[in-house]
Amino acid sequence: MSEIVLIDKVLNGDASAFEFLILKYQKNIYGTVFNIVKEDELTKDIVQESFLKAYENLNSLRSREQFYPWLKKIAINLSLIKLDRNKRYVDMYRDDKEEDDFFFNNQTDESNPEQELLTEELRRYVRKFVDSLPEKLRRVIILREVEDLSYEEIASILNIPVGTVRSRLFNARQIIKDRLLRQGLADGLYRVS
Amino acid sequence: MDCTEYRRLINELLDNEITERDEIDLFDHIKMCENCKIYMVNMNKLKLTIKSSFENNKKEVDLSHSIMSQISKSQPKKVLHIKKSYNILYKIASIVVILSLPLLFSSFSKKETKVSKDDTRDMVLEHLENSQNKNVTNIAYVIEK
Structure with a gap:
């Protein structure tokens, strides 16, 4: 139906x-x-x-x-x-046990298990870095990257100008990128520019 | 425009929010600037990684039973479409018409009976006058009274 x-x-x-x-x-x-x-x-x-x-x-x-x-x-x-x-929000994604479960449950039959593990590790860090962003940056990045909302839709939902959405997204991505580089996750997955 | 400005445009390009004019500008710049090209590749990868990192949060939950029981408790007060309102009005109007039909019929039939009685009496009187039989007339009046 x-x-x-x-x-x-x-x-x-x-x-x-x-x-x-x-x-x-x-x-x-x-x-x-x-x-x-x-x-x-x-x-x-x-x-x-x-x-x-x-x-x-x-x-x-x-x-x-x-x-x-x-x-x-x-x-x-x-x-x-x-x-x-x-304001009950705790700046933690999951406890360690859950993270371990998540880590092993998502292993796939990829021909290159090492590469897959590396990708999973990268995802885990990205998630942590997104979750530890200042709340106003985290909101725009989630609404844009995960929920695929347009700049205008995000601006309307958060009641902020479109220009602010643009700059917050730019800043959020810069922060995540810098943290990934500092974490040493650039090799092979992430080229330094 | 320096590379910082072009990197802002790269973000807009990857988000499908860039203007046509800026897009042409950006592609001209990327042809010449290796660093911005790498930045674009990295940002695209970062966007995909963020998306895939959060996609696993879709948990197998079933809240349908609980939501439906709340809906049945609350009753569909507000979920009344305009058409439905019209339907109710039509129903009420039909009931009123149906109920008023017997009343209309009874008033018509009373009127009809009265007219026919009068006509009959006039007819009888006329006939009696014509036949000049006053005794019978008096008897007829007595009977009627």
């Missing part, structure tokens, strides 16, 4: 059709929210709230094809509001 049909059904009073939309998008929305708030329980709360808000305001959705981007924006906005309000 197409998404547009499902939305029509919900709008005509068939609330059960909304469950298909939840099943389809909850994983992606979870990922989006978790990248911002970095806390499992808070993420689940926000995901639920986002879907409920989407359900209650479904009649304000202009284009039914745009349900997912619209839902994602609701989730991002709620995440940013909760993050500011709660």
Whole structure:
């Protein structure tokens, strides 16, 4: 059943059709929210709230094809509001045990396991460097690189000028790049310029 | 323009946010500047690495049951499409019309009965007058009274 049909059904009073939309998008929305708030329980709360808000305001959705981007924006906005309000955010991604699990679970059958390990190591450091950025820089980098939002969309969500988005992205990337170089992860993966 | 400015443009190019004019400028510069070319390769790689670093955060969660139970508790108060509102109005109007039909019929039938009684009486009186039978007329009036 197409998404547009499902939305029509919900709008005509068939609330059960909304469950298909939840099943389809909850994983992606979870990922989006978790990248911002970095806390499992808070993420689940926000995901639920986002879907409920989407359900209650479904009649304000202009284009039914745009349900997912619209839902994602609701989730991002709620995440940013909760993050500011709660201040529960701890500047850590996962504890060591989880990191170890993550490290081994993601090994693949690549023909070059050494290269794969190196790439995983690089990802782990990049994630840590992104998460340790000043919050205002971290937000723009997540919204741009992970959520693929345009400069204008980021500016609108964060309520800042487009020029500020541009400069924050530039600064954030410079910081990550410098840290990678200092960490000695440039060889082979990252050429020095 | 120096390399710092071109590196800002490289970021915009990789984000698909560069203007056509700046893009032409940038490509002209990159042809001549090896460092900026390397910077562009590095930044592209960094962007891809950041994206892939965060993609594993999509956890297998199922919140559908909990969300749906909250929806059923709250009832679809606000999820009323305009069409639905119209449907309700149509339903109410139909009920009103259906309920008022017997009333209309009864008033018509009463009127009809009254008219037919009057006509009959006039007809009888006319007939009696014509036949000049006053006794029968009086009897008819007595019966009617």
